[in-house]
Amino acid sequence: MSTQVATSTHVVLDSPVGPLTLVATDGALSGLYMEMQRHLPSEETFGALADPDTEPFATVAAQLTAYFAGELTAFDVPLDLHGTPFQRRVWAALQEIPYGETTTYGELAAEIGSPSAARAVGLANGRNPVGVIVPCHRVVGSTGSLTGYGGGLDRKRHLLDFERETRTGADGATLF
Template structure:
């Protein structure tokens, strides 16, 4: 197993991308809540991160709605199910924790879904920012609510510009 990392400049700060054997395992914000020790990220290199860097630039420019990257998040089976479900939330849309729990077959899992969502290691690419409270309020985000708001507004703005909401 070869683990490496790089730093990527974005409009919401410098992101740390971590990969193992060519698959993205993490994408962290500056001062990310629950970020592991940077000593575990491996050697710093730009090699192998060209696709994630390019796709993030396209996303922030409003030109990319879906990411096409090899992913290898680390988590237990429940977390992996929740993170897979996050990837199904369409660009420019949101879901509540309860809606995700219902999609998993048990509305009583909303709190567990929230916990798993908060542990998502691949921010933006696995769009945990698209999960909101039952009343539509912005709640919890490892990168901070300001970044969550920015990402949701970016996606909303791109949808409006594309004429998708009219």
Template sequence: MKTAKIKTPLGIAFLEGDENGLRTIRISDEEGTDFPEISPILQPAAKQLKEYFSGERTEFDLKLNPQGTEFQKKVWLELQNIPFGSTTSYLELSRKIGDEKAIRAVAAANGKNPLWIIIPCHRVIGNDGSLTGYAGGLHRKKWLLDFENPPAQQSLF
């Protein structure tokens, strides 16, 4: 398993993966810089995350290998269908996977997402539009949603 870290506007992102794909991305408030050498296996992920944060990328094209239950993987796959700049609710996500009553299980699977940003769990909000729990912290979720869909410029006149 190869590891790398890159600096992002939200903290240090720790990447882990191998030839089977990217397995995890964790975020930390740790200070620092990128590792000087990033394994060729993780270079595409590091490059695409940097492009995302510079506003040059809205979709990721990476080989992914998140570890979880079949249900979690089903939820994570559906999360990848939420377009950049859009949100959905836990209820709507439950409907899309075919079981409206599985809303709590969907929320739990969303919270276990091991691929922060690339599988965009931050795009899931409460039915009433509220920001609900986020493993990376609500301040990061708000930042990501604002970054992906900046408020319109207010007219002064």
């Protein structure tokens, strides 16, 4: 019986929110980490430095570029997310939050069928290994306040403001 070992590689890209480390495992994106991110895995798990022109990095970079240019509202890249079944349910629900909109931890908990699990949803949200692409920044506190974000509250505020401005346009008209 042979056991196949997953192979990870990584690249570092510049972005409007600072350097992003992209990690791929067997050809699918398994991590997107910001500088000084909470719950950052050890760099040894990132694997070897890869050529940014190889897949999936080239596709992810192109989509991130389009996102930060205000031209892309939903990502379509292969993901390989490792977490508990509960975490994966939360991460799947995060991907359903519309661009430029927010939801609360409690609303997200109810959406996944665990209405009393707002705190657990917050913990799973904080462990999201692919920030921006799996938009955990779109979850706010019950009063609309900006609560914790693994990449820092300044980045969360930047991403939310950017999406709202892009979504409504300079003249206030809704574009998407």
